Amino acid sequence: MNTDYIKDVELLKQFSVMHVEDDTSVRESLMRFLKRRFDSIYTAKDGAEGLELYLAHKPDIVITDIQMPVMDGIEMSRQIKEADSSALIIVTTAFNEKPFLEKAKEIGINEYLKKPVIKDDLMQALRNCAEVLKNR
Numbered sequence: 092m093n094t095d096y097i098k099d100v101e102l103l104k105q106f107s108v109m110h111v112e113d114d115t116s117v118r119e120s121l122m123r124f125l126k127r128r129f130d131s132i133y134t135a136k137d138g139a140e141g142l143e144l145y146l147a148h149k150p151d152i153v154i155t156d157i158q159m160p161v162m163d164g165i166e167m168s169r170q171i172k173e174a175d176s177s178a179l180i181i182v183t184t185a186f187n188e189k190p191f192l193e194k195a196k197e198i199g200i201n202e203y204l205k206k207p208v209i210k211d212d213l214m215q216a217l218r219n220c221a222e223v224l225k226n227r
Contacts (some may be wrong), residue, residue, distance in 0.1 A: 102124055103221055104128070104130050106152060107129065107131035107132070107133070107137065107148070107151050108133070109132070110125060110132070111135045111141035121208070122134055135152055137159045137162060138155070138159050139161040139167070140161070141153070145178075146174060151179065151220075152179045153171060153180045154213075158185075166192050168180050169198050172199050173200055179201050179220040179223060180199075180200050181201060181204060181213075181216045183208050185203045185206040201216075201219070201223075202220070212222075
């Protein structure tokens with residue numbers, strides 16, 4: 092087995108993650124990916140559910156889509172950052188529009204990935220977040 096993969100798993104297993112995505116197939120696909128790397132995983136189908144889960148469980152890393160019903164990922168992220176300014180948030184989106192990017196930066200989003208999400212890019216974003224957590 093690849094030694095980098097083993098190191099990544101050892102690093103990530105000690106943290107928890109939450110994935111917020113309204114598209115069922117995207118959510119399920121990413122959950123399969125995350126289950127191989129994290130022991131503690133939470134999932135939500137919109138920002139309102141994600142915020143509720145975050146407040147209840149305080150996962151170490153949040154991965155969220157932007158465009159979702161009920162509450163979008165930007166508003167959810169803003170409220171998470173209000174509750175915990177040190178929260179680590181990775182945003183995934185099909186949008187490449189400046190207002191979204193500017194709002195995400197303003198809120199303090201840690202990583203920004205364009206959809207379709209490339210697994211290597213996601214792993215690098217997760218590694219970056221895990222290194223921040225490890226150094227706290």
